[in-house]
Amino acid sequence: MRTAFVPVRAGVRHGLIELRQLFFDSHHLVVTFISTGIFFAAMLFTRGLSVPGTGFSLGVAMLPGVLGMNIGVNGIATMAGTLAVDREDGTLLRARTVPGGVTGYLVSKVVALSCSLAVTAALTLAAGLVLFPELALHGWRTWLTLAAVLVLGLAATLPAGMAAGPVLPNSHSFGLVMFPLSALAAVSGIFYPITALPAWLRWVGEAFPLYWLGLGSRAALLPDRLAAAEVGGSWRYLTGVAVLVLWSVAGSLVAPALVRRMTMQESGSKLLSRRERAMQRVG
């Protein structure tokens, strides 16, 4: 019992150490600041436009969407990219040389990424509340909904990212994940109501977690009359929870097996030949 728990506890500690490193990593801070800044610029530019049929600012309505999207996109893309990089630099193989190391590794990634995304979301929200007084807080319902978006969002997307990581051929092929995610964001009603799309595109958006994370955040932070701009004129809480839970369960079943298979295929000679190829690309 205690033996089985040791790698999990070590993984949590590992994740917290990496989280601390992240907060002192100037590159990470600059990238996060700039990418969030770009979205705020877009919100300010479209502040004068209005969500069709509501008279509410389109720019302000974008903030909750971006909040949800950040959790979803980073949950998948950052997790997948991290796995690809860690495979290339030997982190995963190192994990294999340690008893319980792969379990510890996966736990550490989940802890570090969840915490860093939660912090980024909290800062984005704080900036939004200062800049846009039009946002509506509904008391405990707002905070409960936001907490659910964060927790269910991570549960739905981190395993998906874990499953996508082993499929990436190398650490430079990050675009293979980022491109479909950007396309998905475009049909997920983040920037403009999904009702403007043809039905089949709408269904594509509704099949993935991204749309539901944006919708949940809007339900938490926008006045209730804005529900009129959504599909069916409702925030569709139950459907949202159901879709996200479905994704988490499916992901949790598939991802660990895929990662385990990837680490099983890792060996010293593979690592070396991949490193040599990477050096050739650089050189």
Next chain:
Amino acid sequence: MTVRPSLAAVPPVAPSGAETVIDVRDLRMRYGAAEVLRGVTFSVRRGEVVALLGPNGVGKSTTIEILEGFRVRSAGAVAVLGADPARADRRWRAEVGVVLQSWADHGKWRVRELIDHLGAYYSPYPRQSASRPWDPDALLDLVGLAGLARQKLRRLTQGQRRRLDVAIGLVGRPRLLFLDEPTVGFDPRSRHDFHEMIRQLVEGEHITVVLATHDLAEAERLSHRILLLAGGRIIADGSAEQLSRRAGTAAEVRWTRDGQHFSASAPQPARFVHDLYAEFGAAVSDLEVHRATLEQTYLTLVRDWEAGATTGAGVFREEA
């Protein structure tokens, strides 16, 4: 007069009668149509340092990776510490240390922080004889990194990085340590220091070591026994001296006579020197006898094998 040989000048003596740590019988590995290992058989006893030598692409890394449990073999029987590495559990993993040739992980971590952290994974598997995991400060002292405990990994030099890799390989106090090309790219001084460290470890901790290397001097300096791998089989198994004797490599004799320098290749140097003095007596001076280097022995054995002189059935093996 007794002459006490210096530690570094004499090849280490293999322990005899100790338990078998690695037992490999008729190991085969094929990648698609290519058969890389075609029936490799050898065993390693506790406390031995065994070097795996051979031309490039001959299956050294494949063999080590199968022993480490990182690669699943095509056929044959493999027992490492009494278990099949392909089906090994965490308890087995805790007894095995692995040092690969190309780690670049955990660049943002600090030296002591990482050792301490990885050591925690070994705490459920206590050892009676010694504390497990190894105390981080004692371990850093042992590998000569005590002064760099707070350094970030990405700021270490290559030699320091390899020392750290060895420290990580040792943190769980393994009974068996795998070293894959440990000193590639080292300058001579770092290589010397690294070899001293490994020798001290073997003597002090009775760890069994399997070493894959291209560096013949390294193999001769560190190992009790050399396994020469070629054509997917082990074509020679013995100490450097035994190999040289069996390969029939001649020693080189050099001398001066009447102010002229001579050199000759002599399969039996003692006899040669006797004859030399019998013929010329005191006219011979500056006599030097050089035993065949491992390099000459290696080249002879590989060439003989390529010429078909050593067939699979004619593998020679010498017990220490």
